[in-house]
Amino acid sequence: MIYGLVALTQAGLLVLLVALVWRMLVLARSEPLLTRPEPLVAGAGHQSVQVARTEKPVLRQQKRQTSTDRTELLTHLHILAGLQERDCRISGLELSQAPEAVRAYAAVWLYGAGCALCGQSERHSDALAGLVAQIANRKTGIRQAEAVQAIATLTSCGVLLACFRAGLEGAEYWQGHQYVQPENSLYAAITANALI
Numbered sequence: 001m002i003y004g005l006v007a008l009t010q011a012g013l014l015v016l017l018v019a020l021v022w023r024m025l026v027l028a029r030s031e032p033l034l035t036r037p038e039p040l041v042a043g044a045g046h047q048s049v050q051v052a053r054t055e056k057p058v059l060r061q062q063k064r065q066t067s068t069d070r071t072e073l074l075t076h077l078h079i080l081a082g083l084q085e086r087d088c089r090i091s092g093l094e095l096s097q098a099p100e101a102v103r104a105y106a107a108v109w110l111y112g113a114g115c116a117l118c119g120q121s122e123r124h125s126d127a128l129a130g131l132v133a134q135i136a137n138r139k140t141g142i143r144q145a146e147a148v149q150a151i152a153t154l155t156s157c158g159v160l161l162a163c164f165r166a167g168l169e170g171a172e173y174w175q176g177h178q179y180v181q182p183e184n185s186l187y188a189a190i191t192a193n194a195l196i
Contacts, residue, residue, distance in 0.1 A: 104150035112167025
């Protein structure tokens with residue numbers, strides 16, 4: 001009995017060791033080789049190697065900056081969504097239990113806020129709509145597909161458009177003052193433009 005347990009433990013350790021070696025090889029192949037020396041080429045080829053070396057760090061910096069901007073946008077949207085969800089709850093409107101139309105209004109308000117907080121090149125993009133739909137799903141319970149649909153058709157409904165505008169103006173004001181004016185809040189946008 002004990003010999004069987006020892007043999008089973010040894011087999012398990014061997015499997016783990018093989019998995020570790022395999023993972024290390026995969027990681028080593030996917031990482032850029034920073035320590036590998038480039039072959040020295042004389043003449044014009046040497047200059048092209050130098051150009052290639054200077055271009056790579058620039059591309060990496062741009063990727064980091066884009067991911068930092070996305071992270072910053074995600075953080076700001078979570079903060080705004082949390083503040084507005086809390087404001088609605090205090091005022092007696094539970095977004096998670098509200099009708100689907102009201103949740104769509106909240107998603108569109110958040111999309112307006114996202115447009116105010118992101119760069120001009122990212123406004124009205126599918127990536128922003130997807131990010132907003134994901135946050136709206138977490139905060140209100142609306143399905144992501146329905147949030148994206150509401151965002152895509154926001155110009156077809158006056159209430160959706162008014163909520164978008166309130167989110168846009170509310171987030172612009174929030175950037176400088178760290179609070180949303182009551183007339184541009186999510187609760188005010190929903191109650192002023194919809195019958196709830």
